[in-house]
Amino acid sequence: MVPALAIARELRDRYGAEVRFVGTARGLETRLVPEAGFRLALVRSGQLKNVSLATRLRTMLDLPLGVVECVRILREFRPQVVVGVGGYASGPGMLAALLLRVPTLAYEPNAVPGMTNRWVGRWVSAAAVNFAQTARYFRKAQVTGVPVRAEIYALAPRVAGENGLRLLVTAGSQGARIFNETVPKIATELLAGVPGLTIVHQAGARHVEATRAAYAASGADAAGWRVEAFLEDMPAELGAADVVLARSGSTVAELCAAGRPSLLVPFAAAADDHQRKNAEVLAEAGAAVLLLEKDVTPAALLDGLKRLLLDGERRAAMAAKAKSLARVGAVERIGELVVGLTR
16 A cells, blocks of 8 residues: 555655555555545455455455446546556456556556456556566556665664664564564574574554563563554664565565565465565575475574574675665656657
């Protein structure tokens, strides 16, 4: 949702475009889009991957209705371009645009496209992708990168030993159960084995109290860890981090922009296994360490984190590799692509 809003702001602020979002009632867009000052139209759509047969059947029944609703919206709004950013509403919206012969741009941040972008990839007018290997799925794809806040690009490299070492544990606003359960189990040994270490852990609102209790029960020095439901200033937290323990969805773009070494644990149930494929790109470039969810044990996680935290030269090399994968000016390039389609 954040990249979609960044693209919308770029089109509105730089080009004076009128932007309208199409989403579903179940998505974050119902809160974030109105807060950002954009109009939102809702259509019926749902999941097809990693869900029950009943849910898939309901989605298949809703899909034609969603396309019809999107055709009505497009005929009323009369856009010059439709941008698909994934999500439940992207399929009906892009299909409606193709039916009405409205120019289309597919935005794909992952190494392997999701189902919707794979369906429409051969017919879209253009595509903006994050990884070079993703371009083969689309017509006229350009490697633009992912819109990331300017404050993250501007972060300075971490200096080894500067104000101690800090491990940032994050898995987005919802947190990750595997981190919330496993990191407290190794916190005592990790803090003892890495002098001067502080752990900052984003656990998610639903799990913050249980995660704090697990740290407290572990006996780990309370001065060495901090658990929050949500980290309000992520640029500042990334700026202070020496190593990041994270999933590998949209986070990978921020890790590259910040130039931070990471240990990535892809969410095993992610659609089309895209998180593993994202993590593999960073790991093959030497920018991250990949640990599959099935291999996560307290011992394996402790070993992987200690190896990174205790090796300043390796961290510096990984940080430089991560930074080399970042693409400054992504949102500007995407905006230029969209405007180009209007001509």
